[in-house]
Amino acid sequence: MMQYGFSFDISRCTGCMACVIACQDQNDSEGDNPPSFRYVIKYEKVQGTNPLIYFFSISCQHCGDAPCIMVCPVRAIKKRDEDGVVVIDRDLCIGCHSCEMACPFGAPKFQGDGRMAKCDLCYTRIEKNMKPACVRICPTGALGAGPIEELSKKKAEKASFVFLTSLVGDYHR
Amino acid sequence: MSKERILILGNGGAGINAAIAARKTGFKGEIAMVSERDGPVFNPMLSPYYLKGIVPWERCFPFDYRIYKELDIRCHFGTPVVELDGIGQEVTLGDGKKISFDRCLIATGASPVIPAIEGLEDHSLYKTIRTPASVLDLNGAIRGGGKAVVLGASLVGLKASEILKKRGMEVILVEKEMQVLPYGAHPLIAGILTSFLEEKGIEVRLGITLKGAKPWKGRVICDFGEKKEIADILLICTGVRANIDFIDPRQIMIDKGAIVDNRMATNVENIYAAGDACQVMDFLSNRHRWFGTWGFACKQGLVAGKNMAGEDVHTADFVMENISPIFDWMYAQVGQIKGYRNDVTYEYLKDGKDGHYLFVLHEGVVSGANLINTTHLAGMIRQAIYKRLPFSYIRQTLLIR
Numbered sequence A: 001m002m003q004y005g006f007s008f009d010i011s012r013c014t015g016c017m018a019c020v021i022a023c024q025d026q027n028d029s030e031g032d033n034p035p036s037f038r039y040v041i042k043y044e045k046v047q048g049t050n051p052l053i054y055f056f057s058i059s060c061q062h063c064g065d066a067p068c069i070m071v072c073p074v075r076a077i078k079k080r081d082e083d084g085v086v087v088i089d090r091d092l093c094i095g096c097h098s099c100e101m102a103c104p105f106g107a108p109k110f111q112g113d114g115r116m117a118k119c120d121l122c123y124t125r126i127e128k129n130m131k132p133a134c135v136r137i138c139p140t141g142a143l144g145a146g147p148i149e150e151l152s153k154k155k156a157e158k159a160s161f162v163f164l165t166s167l168v169g170d171y172h173r
Numbered sequence B: 001m002s003k004e005r006i007l008i009l010g011n012g013g014a015g016i017n018a019a020i021a022a023r024k025t026g027f028k029g030e031i032a033m034v035s036e037r038d039g040p041v042f043n044p045m046l047s048p049y050y051l052k053g054i055v056p057w058e059r060c061f062p063f064d065y066r067i068y069k070e071l072d073i074r075c076h077f078g079t080p081v082v083e084l085d086g087i088g089q090e091v092t093l094g095d096g097k098k099i100s101f102d103r104c105l106i107a108t109g110a111s112p113v114i115p116a117i118e119g120l121e122d123h124s125l126y127k128t129i130r131t132p133a134s135v136l137d138l139n140g141a142i143r144g145g146g147k148a149v150v151l152g153a154s155l156v157g158l159k160a161s162e163i164l165k166k167r168g169m170e171v172i173l174v175e176k177e178m179q180v181l182p183y184g185a186h187p188l189i190a191g192i193l194t195s196f197l198e199e200k201g202i203e204v205r206l207g208i209t210l211k212g213a214k215p216w217k218g219r220v221i222c223d224f225g226e227k228k229e230i231a232d233i234l235l236i237c238t239g240v241r242a243n244i245d246f247i248d249p250r251q252i253m254i255d256k257g258a259i260v261d262n263r264m265a266t267n268v269e270n271i272y273a274a275g276d277a278c279q280v281m282d283f284l285s286n287r288h289r290w291f292g293t294w295g296f297a298c299k300q301g302l303v304a305g306k307n308m309a310g311e312d313v314h315t316a317d318f319v320m321e322n323i324s325p326i327f328d329w330m331y332a333q334v335g336q337i338k339g340y341r342n343d344v345t346y347e348y349l350k351d352g353k354d355g356h357y358l359f360v361l362h363e364g365v366v367s368g369a370n371l372i373n374t375t376h377l378a379g380m381i382r383q384a385i386y387k388r389l390p391f392s393y394i395r396q397t398l399l400i401r
Helices: A018-026 A067-071 A098-102 A133-137 A153-159 A162-172 B013-025 B044-051 B066-070 B132-141 B155-166 B187-199 B294-308 B375-386 B391-399
Strands: A004-008 A039-047 A050-058 A077-079 A086-088 A143-147 B005-009 B030-035 B073-077 B081-085 B090-093 B098-100 B103-106 B110-112 B147-151 B170-175 B203-206 B212-216 B219-223 B228-231 B233-236 B240-242 B271-273 B278-281 B321-326 B329-335 B345-351 B355-362 B365-372
Touching: A018 A039, A018 A133, A039 B391, A067 A077, A067 A098, A067 B294, A098 B294, A098 B321, A098 B375, A133 A143, B005 B013, B005 B098, B013 B030, B013 B103, B013 B294, B044 B132, B044 B155, B066 B073, B103 B294, B132 B233, B147 B155, B147 B228, B155 B170, B155 B187, B155 B233, B155 B321, B187 B203, B187 B321, B187 B329, B187 B355, B187 B365, B219 B233, B271 B294, B278 B294, B321 B375, B329 B375, B355 B391, B365 B375, B365 B391, B375 B391
Parallel strands: B005 B030, B005 B103, B030 B073, B103 B271, B147 B170, B147 B233, B170 B203
Antiparallel strands: A004 A143, A039 A050, A077 A086, B081 B090, B090 B098, B110 B240, B212 B219, B219 B228, B321 B329, B329 B365, B345 B355, B355 B365
């Protein structure tokens, strides 16, 4: 099965939030403070005397073995055969939030109707040979998307939540 | 036996996922399944959603009968297993039939615990919420305007109270401990939830024990000592226990469930256990504990199925987790809140009007959290527990946005 995914280059992300806005726009998020399928977190540390700030742009990683799928009691979450994108059938969702607990990336977002919605990697855009909205807008090229095997190994690793592990290293040095 | 036989005891989330995994792994032998209940896999987690009218009855059965044919499962439904000879590799069913096996999975689930209270030996006096029959029985008994006593302020007890209240009943929630969610919530969080339940019109009585129950004109007199309540429904939500009475403890190590390693294997070769019938390793305490959720049961069944089919796969250790809506609030427990160790500290944070975080820290590292209306962080906090990340990291990256 083809597996699409995001790549993320932490050294390029400036925390400009353009990806978040593009995602909200693409998905017609409404309201004063709509949940975005993509968000950016900031991490600061001091190396020697130099303060360093990192930004992480995070959304659903469309995991190969997505933990949200198995915990969904109504089997509303599925992986598309054609591209490995993890999608939800919102008509089936009962709002139990089990996926929210299972996902280490905070990807499931609950809308005003109590049902989950999430990043679908803009597969309708990809099917038309366009980039996902967040990737297209990213001014520094930090975000990328495509078949996993085409993404560079380095970028693919960075795309995953492996960064959490790398942070642990900082604390235990 | 001409072909290898995997025998699955139990027809729930763990059992069916074991069968699915075994077939996906390429197991060509026979898969047999034994279940006391005759019917497709039932997900008890969906019962509250059915009773609230969110899901129709048929959707409480996430797999239909076709799956047994698709997976070529030989079903022995409608009779319980009464004896498991793990060393002789044979089970005896309630109808006297014996089934031999090459590998066996214990996935018999759990049943409600009924406290040893005078009067409760009469099963018609109380309701439970676990099996399809018990859920339908409760559903049929709910009458708007009546009174319900819910015994046990477990998460199921809280959800049941919500259902009964929403369906027009006067609800009294009784807990023998001095807080709701006595095993999963910090007292501060429990107090917030108690106030919330009371705002919703549920009468919460803490530190109260049911002394006895007896029938009266089709209703139940609940005796709490100084006070008596005449209830239309007495609903018991005081926990569950693993269905493992057929296990010979001289063969298979059991505690509250069958003790398994990270391959879901028991101490007896070729005997596995998964779901509510087993105890797995707790990541935090490094002890075997019982983790009773649908998701865990499915995961454990999958790992057991792969291993029974000849693979060698391991689960990670488990971290306690519970998440559920309660009225229009969301509550979650991640990791260990109580009884983990004595040298922990607590960090409480409020988020807006109704958002609450309560973190349990050991040497600055997060080992547990209670979340109210802040459950969007539940999965990430769970990951932080696994990664033993310090609270300062969570505060900086997740809480300050």
